[in-house]
Amino acid sequence: MFDKSTWIRLPRNVVVGHDALEDVGAVVADTHLTGRPLVVTSPTPKRVAATPIAEQLQSEGLDPAMTVVEEASFEAVEQVLAEARRADVSYLIGVGGGKAIDIAKMAADELGVGFISVPTAASHDGIVSGRGSVPEGDSRHSVAADPPIAVIADTGIIADAPWELTTAGCADIISNYTAVKDWQLASRLQNVEYSEYAGALSQMTAEMLVDNADSIKPGLEESAWVVVKALVSSGVAMSIAGSSRPASGAEHLFSHQLDRIAPGAALHGHQVGVGAIMTEYLHSGESGTWRSVKDALESIDAPTTADELGVDEAAVVEALTSAHEIRDRYTILGGGISEEAAVRVAHETGVI
Ligand SMILES: [Zn+2]
Numbered sequence: 001m002f003d004k005s006t007w008i009r010l011p012r013n014v015v016v017g018h019d020a021l022e023d024v025g026a027v028v029a030d031t032h033l034t035g036r037p038l039v040v041t042s043p044t045p046k047r048v049a050a051t052p053i054a055e056q057l058q059s060e061g062l063d064p065a066m067t068v069v070e071e072a073s074f075e076a077v078e079q080v081l082a083e084a085r086r087a088d089v090s091y092l093i094g095v096g097g098g099k100a101i102d103i104a105k106m107a108a109d110e111l112g113v114g115f116i117s118v119p120t121a122a123s124h125d126g127i128v129s130g131r132g133s134v135p136e137g138d139s140r141h142s143v144a145a146d147p148p149i150a151v152i153a154d155t156g157i158i159a160d161a162p163w164e165l166t167t168a169g170c171a172d173i174i175s176n177y178t179a180v181k182d183w184q185l186a187s188r189l190q191n192v193e194y195s196e197y198a199g200a201l202s203q204m205t206a207e208m209l210v211d212n213a214d215s216i217k218p219g220l221e222e223s224a225w226v227v228v229k230a231l232v233s234s235g236v237a238m239s240i241a242g243s244s245r246p247a248s249g250a251e252h253l254f255s256h257q258l259d260r261i262a263p264g265a266a267l268h269g270h271q272v273g274v275g276a277i278m279t280e281y282l283h284s285g286e287s288g289t290w291r292s293v294k295d296a297l298e299s300i301d302a303p304t305t306a307d308e309l310g311v312d313e314a315a316v317v318e319a320l321t322s323a324h325e326i327r328d329r330y331t332i333l334g335g336g337i338s339e340e341a342a343v344r345v346a347h348e349t350g351v352i
Contacts, residue, residue: 010239011117011148011150012149012150013149013150013151014128014153014232015151015152016153016225016229016232017155019156020153020154020155021052021053021152021154024053024056024152025060025062028057028116031116033090033091033149034090035090035091036090037057037062037089037090037092038065038087039066040094041095041096041100042069042100044096044120045100046066048120048157049095049118049120049157050095050096054066065084067079067080067083069100071099072098072102072134076134077103077110080104081110084107084111090114091108091113091116092113092114092115092116093115093116094115094116096118096120097119097121097123098126101119101126101132102134103132103134105117105126105130105145106132109132109146115148116148116150116151116152117150117151117152119228120161121158121161121165121169122153122165122166122228122231123172123267123268124169125169125172125235125247127151127235128231128234129234129238129239129244129247130146130239131145132145151232153232155221156224158221159220159221163301164270164301166224168270169230169269170209170302171270171297171303172231172247172269172272173231174206174209174210174297175248175269175273175275176205176246177289178283179202179245180202180246180249182279182283182330182332185283185330185332186245186331192245192330195240195246198237198241198246199246204233205230205234206230212226216300234246249331250275250282250324251278251279252272252275253323253326254274254279254319254320255271255272255275257319257320257326258271258309258316258319259271261318261319262310262312265310265311266309266310269302270302270309271309273303274305274306274308274309276293276297277290277297277351278320278345278349279331279333282337290349294349304350306352313346316342316346316352317339320345321337324337
């Protein structure tokens with residue numbers, strides 16, 4: 001008997017490109033969102049994007065409210081919830097890098113209202129996906145929320161963002177290679193459901209980015225275009241899969257552990273990139289394709305060593321040996337790797 005079913009949630013409008021910010025009002029109209037919006041932003045994006053958006057919406061008679069969050073925390077989510085209730089808003093517009101968007105996404109989920117994502121940096125695939133996370137104690141709390149109703153990415157603004165945010169976004173996409181390998185492994189060994197479409201899309205996204213690595217340069221709108229489109233397609237792969245599996249494997253577990261061991265040391269994308277070099281080594285061995293992962297990261301100026309991440313050798317080894325404990329997600333790390341093996345993989349790949 002056939003009893004499978006799937007429910008794919010995708011953003012309804014994705015607007016990417018030059019002066020895309022000017023389309024916020026049109027996107028709101030197209031999605032039939034009504035009532036008062038709450039713009040959720042942080043200090044720098046407020047100036048470059050949130051204020052112009054609020055002025056645009058004001059001129060269209062929408063009377064937007066705005067709240068500025070300073071840090072990614074549960075208090076910030078609470079702040080947004082309180083402001084949303086006080087101002088009696090009907091949907092949220094997250095404007096910023098990862099932080100403001102994650103917070104708006106989580107608050108919208110809690111309120112049961114729609115959410116529009118306006119990234120001002122291409123720093124990770126959370127700008128499109130339905131996943132959000134904020135630090136909680138010494139770990140991170142992540143939630144599966146609805147994906148944004150719309151994504152509006154202005155390539156002019158994103159090209160002006162600090163370069164390391166873009167290289168972090170690129171590294172997050174390059175890590176799709178190992179994420180898909182972990183997913184396939186889990187499918188073979190643990191009968192985890194694998195989606196051919198989502199796996200292929202995620203892998204192809206990483207390949208296209210690596211093929212275009214030479215054209216990804218600071219300050220260029222063309223580069224912002226390439227990276228944002230890759231982040232969008234990575235997000236779509238996660239939507240098709242109904243999980244973060246296509247874009248998150250052992251390299252993400254490694255990064256989550258680093259967040260706990262060395263909080264704030266490096267950007268998410270940079271950590272998963274270094275993790276991907278090592279987990280690719282574990283997948284394919286000494287003569288395998290880990291060098292191409294490392295070369296790809298180097299070609300876009302992303303870190304490839306513990307030093308460049310600003311963490312010490314012990315932190316890398318501890319993160320590698322404990323990463324399997326974080327969540328119930330089968331990866332190449334299996335039931336955990338020994339300290340000796342962790343030291344070897346980190347040495348062989350030049351990470352430490
Ligand atoms: Zn990621």
